Amino acid sequence: MxxxxxxxxxxxxxxxxxxxxxxxxxxxxxxxxxxxxxxxxxxxxxxxxxxxxxxxxxxxxxxxxxxxxxxxxxxxxxxxxxxxxxxxxxxxxxxxxxxxxxxxxxxxxxxxxxxxxxxxxxxxxxxxxxxxxxxxxxxxIKTDKKSKPLIIGFEASNPYIAIKNILPLFKMANRVRCFGSTALDLAYLSIGALSIFVTPTPSRIFDFSAGILIAKESEATITDIKGNSIEELPIAFDTKTTLVVSASELLHKKVLELIDRE
Amino acid sequence: MxxxxxxxxxxxxxxxxxxxxxxxxxxxxxxxxxxxxxxxxxxxxxxxxxxxxxxxxxxxxxxxxxxxxxxxxxxxxxxxxxxxxxxxxxxxxxxxxxxxxxxxxxxxxxxxxxxxxxxxxxxxxxxxxxxxxxxxxxxxIKTDKKSKPLIIGFEASNPYIAIKNILPLFKMANRVRCFGSTALDLAYLSIGALSIFVTPTPSRIFDFSAGILIAKESEATITDIKGNSIEELPIAFDTKTTLVVSASELLHKKVLELIDRE
Structure with a gap:
């Protein structure tokens, strides 16, 4: 193609x-x-x-x-x-x-x-x-691995519960963003404009597929919110997953630790 | 002028x-x-x-x-x-x-x-x-007083504490947005794209002055986060205030109740 x-x-x-x-x-x-x-x-x-x-x-x-x-x-x-x-x-x-x-x-x-x-x-x-x-x-493009200020993007379809679940993560953030487009969140993370992107509520295959490949090829680290690889999820209409995407492996480790502590 | x-x-x-x-x-x-x-x-x-x-x-x-x-x-x-x-x-x-x-x-x-x-x-x-x-x-333009889905915009310069403080408010939201521009938050609320806008951390006079007048003239209700009028604050360089801006008075009342309950 x-x-x-x-x-x-x-x-x-x-x-x-x-x-x-x-x-x-x-x-x-x-x-x-x-x-x-x-x-x-x-x-x-x-x-x-x-x-x-x-x-x-x-x-x-x-x-x-x-x-x-x-x-x-x-x-x-x-x-x-x-x-x-x-x-x-x-x-x-x-x-x-x-x-x-x-x-x-x-x-x-x-x-x-x-x-x-x-x-x-x-x-x-x-x-x-x-x-x-x-x-x-x-x-x-590459992610910005030492970005300051540290900006965390997120999307949540059920804001109260979703944000409550990831609240500890915001301790490491200078700013947060919630733009309402997962594809663009992942795209702008890939050029270094966001350090971390999280979807605590499951994102759908159409929303994230292009974005995660762009992020991965820009050297981002990608797992679900439990830290599991998403690589083996099927290419299927009903595939959904939470996402944590980080500019670097080091950041990713910190993110998972903070979320897990809750 | x-x-x-x-x-x-x-x-x-x-x-x-x-x-x-x-x-x-x-x-x-x-x-x-x-x-x-x-x-x-x-x-x-x-x-x-x-x-x-x-x-x-x-x-x-x-x-x-x-x-x-x-x-x-x-x-x-x-x-x-x-x-x-x-x-x-x-x-x-x-x-x-x-x-x-x-x-x-x-x-x-x-x-x-x-x-x-x-x-x-x-x-x-x-x-x-x-x-x-x-x-x-x-x-x-006018605000959208019966907007569904209900979308809450916010800005926070100290995300963890600020978001923790307004978390109960998100119970009424179908979606949240945090775009990183208070002026545009207020502008797009004024055309009905957001139902509520909150800054739990004080916003500065340059950020909000044009936006609150546009919102007010679009029939939004505006107070600080305690429900106090901001009309008597001085036109001065160091004027800062928290903000709650709602598409309608009814919504505004609900917002203040939810925040106050915390």
Whole structure:
């Protein structure tokens, strides 16, 4: 799979969303396959991405937030799409949301082969191919292992319980951030803007797949919140996991110790 | 004071920042008057704003984050500037920061006369003049009093203690957000994108002045975290206060009850 083909899709999405933004609306189209509410912009972007693959005649299995799963052949690549990561921001007018596209060539997360995230507000692009490093707008990126101030990003779908559970972790933070887009959290961690990212409530495969491959290729350390590897989790529609992603192994160890102490 | 004069400044800042963004750098210029680190971009924007006033021959008292205070005459208007609200985002590469400009015609916060905020990433503009309502990119705005999901924004300079103190509040939240720019939190609350905004650690006069006037003119309810009015606080460089800002009075009452219960 050529990264330029995926980037071209990203550019078309960015152009489209730039023109429709003032008309983004909150009219729910009902629940998508994931159980989340589908908004017109979710469907628009998902349809555009799938169309690009179909027009090129590229056969892939598909896992998407809105439509669910389309399995053609277990031997084909699997395309994992979150059309709008940060839908709540997008439809309410907050300019912080993205499209996340990942491709896997096997059956578990360690087979993620390509990751691509585009910030649909300003066009920032992040991409990686397994083993080739990660890139931000064309420049090779690494996490910032000695970042000061230390900024912890998190996402939580059940804020009271989730934040209570990770509260001890905030002892090491100079600042926290909760932007509402897991894909962008992982992307900006990969360029050194966040030191740590945590999701105490399980994140879904569409939200994190591109982001964790970009983070890994930027030298981040990644486990679930118990410190377990997530590499053997299946490439499947209902795969969910908590996440701890750190700029360095040393930070990661400290994070797990603080969470565990609770 | 003409809002179009201030908007024109905003447009020039947006143009300038769009071109220099890739070069924004972390080189500290030392501590500004407020005690925060000054970055080149803070100084660049502050100088540009003050130049506009000087070139027009408009005499004002000035309160700014970086340079501090310049009092010319107690009878003049006072200009309150946060050149970059969200500096940490800006210099680390996260596209979420703004310029905040307020003007007061008296000695306390109730004399705030004009508020202007521009998102320097996508050019979103928010403005108000006292008694004339608030506007977002030219359209009159109101808070969303029945917003679902209920999203609580917060900022905290001392995350562990601050978040611990407001944790009960998160019981009423479907989601939380912490974007790192108080001005933009207040601006996006004013268009209905957030239901509640809280700063358990004191926010400074440059950060909140434009935002609270915009929020007030959008029908938000505003007090400090104890429920006290902030209207009588002085227009002064070292004025700081905690904030609770809610889309409606009813919500505000619930927020204060939940915080108080702790």
């Amino acid at each position: 050529d990264i330029e083909f995926i980037r071209n899709i990203g550019h078309e999405l960015f152009k489209k969303i730039s023109t429709v933004r003032p008309q983004l609306n909150k009219t729910s189209l009902g629940q998508g396959a994931s159980g989340d509410i589908t908004y017109p912009v979710d469907r628009l972007v998902e349809d555009m991405i799938i169309d690009f693959f179909e027009k090129e005649g590229i056969n892939v299995n598909i896992i998407t937030e809105e439509k669910g799963v389309k399995t053609i052949d277990a031997n084909l690549l699997t395309l994992i799409i979150d059309p709008i990561d940060g839908s709540k921001n997008a439809i309410s007018g907050i300019p912080f949301f993205s499209t996340s596209i990942a491709i896997a060539d096997g059956k578990t997360l360690k087979s993620l082969q390509l990751g691509y995230i585009i910030n649909l507000v300003n066009g920032d692009e992040f991409w990686t191919k397994r083993g080739e490093g990660a890139f931000f707008n064309g420049k090779k | 003409d809002i179009e004069f201030i908007r024109n400044i905003g447009h020039e800042l947006f143009k300038k920042i769009s071109t220099v963004r890739p070069q924004l750098n972390k080189t500290s210029l030392g501590q500004g008057a407020s005690g925060d680190i000054t970055y080149p971009v803070d100084r660049l924007v502050e100088d540009m704003i003050i130049d506009f006033f000087e070139k027009e021959g408009i005499n004002v008292n000035i309160i700014t984050e970086e340079k501090g205070v310049k009092t010319i005459d107690a009878n003049l208007l006072t200009l309150i500037i946060d050149p970059i609200d969200g500096s940490k985002n800006a210099i680390s590469g996260i596209p979420f920061f703004s310029t905040s400009i307020a003007i007061a015609d008296g000695k306390t916060l109730k004399s705030l006369q004009l508020g202007y905020i521009i998102n320097l990433v996508n050019g979103d503009e928010f403005w108000t003049k006292r008694g004339e309502g608030a506007f977002f990119n030219g359209k009159k």
